[in-house]
Amino acid sequence: VQLVESGGGLVQAGNSLRLSCAASGNTAGFKTMAWYRQAPGKQRELVARISNGGRSTNYADSVKGRFTISRDNAKDTLILQMSSLKSEDTAVYYCHIIDGSYSVYWGQGTQVTVSS
Numbered sequence: 001v002q003l004v005e006s007g008g009g010l011v012q013a014g015n016s017l018r019l020s021c022a023a024s025g026n027t028a029g030f031k032t033m034a035w036y037r038q039a040p041g042k043q044r045e046l047v048a049r050i051s052n053g054g055r056s057t058n059y060a061d062s063v064k065g066r067f068t069i070s071r072d073n074a075k076d077t078l079i080l081q082m083s084s085l086k087s088e089d090t091a092v093y094y095c096h097i098i099d100g101s102y103s104v105y106w107g108q109g110t111q112v113t114v115s116s
Contacts, residue, residue, distance in 0.1 A: 003106065017082045018080070028052070031098040034097075038094070048060070093109065094108075
């Protein structure tokens with residue numbers, strides 16, 4: 001499995017960005033898909049997670065109500081729609097997948113920078 005993130009960039013506070021993660025495999029067989037982020041000098045943290053089928057999602061408290069995670073199994077893509085961005089959302093965002101055999105995969109990361 002290979003994961004390629006896109007959609008990061010520089011944005012002003014209060015604006016929106018949409019991150020995508022394109023997977024090389026059939027995402028329908030993946031157990032969970034998630035977005036993590038890592039800010040400079042901080043540990044990597046879970047941002048949002050979505051279950052197989054998309055029926056269950058959970059979010060970090062810091063992004064609840066502002067970010068939405070979704071998955072398009074037909075396109076093998078994971079999406080993170082981010083709105084009302086804050087400077088503290090600045091980080092490298094990583095796509096994370098656990099597949100049917102419970103193997104774990106990470107994308108290479110995409111930088112999100114929010115200017116205040």
